Amino acid sequence: MSGATLITERSWGEGDQEFRASLGMWVFLATEILFFGGLFLAYAELRSQNVEAFDEAGKHANFFFGTLNTILLITSSFMMTIALVCSDKGDRSLLRAMLLVTLALGVGFLLCKGLEYRSDLQEHLGPGRNFPVRLPAAQAFFAMYWAMTGLHAVHLTVGLGVVGRVWLIARRPVWPENFHRTLHVSALYWHLIDVIWMMLYSIFYLVGRAT
Amino acid sequence: MTGSHPDRKWIWGAPFVIWLVLLALLGLNAGLSRLPLGDGNGILAPAIGALQAVLIAWFYMRLKWSSGTLVVAALAGAVWVFTMFLLTFGDYTTRPNWWHVAPEQPTYGTELPSFMGR
């Protein structure tokens, strides 16, 4: 097993802290993948049983906001990566700027999401009466839409807190010795939010566009 | 450590390329979704999304430069989701009325694989 090098007596209990933090985060991210994986399975299964209704419902998803949000998140991941490279290089001012841009893009995502939810509700795509698609199974599409994008938004909000914390630490005149580790692990979480959104985008905003 | 950095150009380089590729894939995905490919649309879109996800994981999340243990941890999640799909759809796809096919055997529950006899 690479990385799990044997520790010497002098460093007993210290270990390879960078590896430890990354491994802990990656194992946690695996749980996140399975958490969303369960919901993806539900989506896939419901879609396989209601193909026409899902195609019909997919046309009502807001393509503009969905695509805009995808661009925002991809860019935020890009900025986050630059922040990490800055940390490798010791470029502090650029690092702080990049973290701030990442945060701004994340907030922008949530704002767009809020506007999108509002327009969805105005179209009666939420639970309740006056659902605009006549096929009843289209409601299952929007059930998964609300559950999964809602859960993703919760994760993104947590991610804003995680990245915001790193930004606050980065503003200190003297960085703690574990700063790079904190940044790296936080970046992993932020990227995962992006990873999951890539899948969400392709299953909710592109369905049924061709028919 | 602030001020002009000769290697800032280097800082932007590789991640910028990945960013462009991700945006290009997004454009491709959005474009392909307009083409009437039948059931192909439902497969292509998540496939391209998954490719984008893998790119982010491999480069932005630095799996490419990480130890094998981390790659295994990351893969574990994906592989387990895959087996979950495999076995669950192993159930749904072998039911008589799966997908938009009319049920051929209305007396569900009586069929057996031919090698088992009746």
Next chain:
Amino acid sequence: MTDATFDAVPERSSSAPSYLEDGHTVASWLFTTDHKRIAILYAAGITFFFFIGGAAATLMRLELVTPYANFLSPDEYNRLFTLHGVIMVWFFLIPSIPAVMGNFLLPLMIGARDVAFPRLNLVSWYVYIFGGIVTLYSLVAGGVDTGWTFYTPFSTMFSNSHVLAAAAGIFIAGFSTIATGVNFITTVHTERTEGMTWFRLPLFVWAMYATSIVMVLATPVLAASLLMIVCERLFHLPIFNPDTGGDPLLFQHLFWFYSHPAVYIMILPAMGVVSEIIACFARRQIFGYRFMVYAMIAIAGIGFFVWGHHMFVAGSSNYANLVFSLLSFIVAVPSAIKVFNWTASLYRGRITFEAPMLYALGFVGLFTVGGLTGLFLAMIPIDVHVTDTYFVIAHFHYIMVGGSVSAFFGGLHYWWPKVTGRLYHEGFARFAAILMFFGFNFTFFPQFIMGYAGMPRRYEVYPPVFQIYHVMSSAGASVLAVAYLMPLFYLGWSLLHGERSPPNPWRATGLEWQTSSPPPKQNFLVPPRVAHGPYRYHAEQDPSDLAEIDSGR
């Protein structure tokens, strides 16, 4: 340099206070990051929940003495068995061995100072307690009548009990399980001391590692399925409602993707405990150490692919049922390897029958019965016959109670001197162990018979022909209750007045015995080094065996 044999045992150094003496205030316990103290906190938590779940079972067994409704309405009975299941599964069994013994022993056994993320460890306990409180609220507020499985569409569309609060409580407790799993995996990877290679790890550590993999990969899917129930109940998002394109059966797939592996979260740690005890009290090396490791990893892996056997009568396709049936047979193979290897480890051993060994031997027998009846249930025709009968109840209680709880008590006695620094009364302990074995069999063996004869589960009123079995079962349950209560008294007495324990009262191998009892806060005064594999008990008997053992590892 300390050697992993039972000969080199350091005496307690007066300069290093034990973890118990390091701070006496309530805050020093509630805000500790010491894995040993967190284990004690968990022990308090699971003991509390064990008696709540036990009380529910007691009421049910009392009610079932007669075929008629005596003092419970059907609705109250539904709520009681749900309470029993929810509390016992998520708030006792799942955290029992991993969060208590795993927390205490894992760092000690690999020669580490603490787990990888000590603060996360403490947080996990608070999350567990918080989840427990939310769940208890749902039970106090009126209970849940869905059974611990929360099957849709009953739980989403029809039940008017407190499903939301119970689901939320279990959801929250899931974070605690995940935190423990992440912590243990990382600990085993990064905190092993010098010389502690993967194949020198004690089997208990391997069991914790395999369990953690299951925890990490299964628990999130439970969270997903509970989240969807909450979405449907709270926000009226029709995921499981067939009228609007939903699928009730989908829930069962997701739920059992978690809940079948959850059985392995309960039994794998028990296997680890029993491996330690049997090696020690047979004074033998574990037979086929590597195969024991591979078997545990195989159980953890294959255990994920068998969940469909819970759905043989639910309307799954017959082809899928065949596959799941086959996979369920396959998972029995590594389990059988383990039983055979434990038995082979006893061969030519110098066996002594201290209380931990009695529990461990009881485990092997009861686990074998539970496992073999599991094969019955993996066979589709028999499963169809006994689905939702007491046969199933008896089967999984043989695994969870006869297996896991026996091993828990075995481990509790085995490591009691290490945890508390006191010895317990061996006579009482042996009596309780034997009583537990017989009480358990009296309780659950009749359930096999009446289940096979057709007694359905989850009914308080039943045909009088089954009364004889129910009376036997209830009588056995009262014996079992006495056996569970006894340790409270003699272990409590030992805690206050017991004789002081030497560092290694069992003359066992393993790093946890190489430090004082109870261990100091930093676990080891000198960082331990390991030069050879575990279970070097042959050294006492035939030194020539040692070369073989060492080269084999």
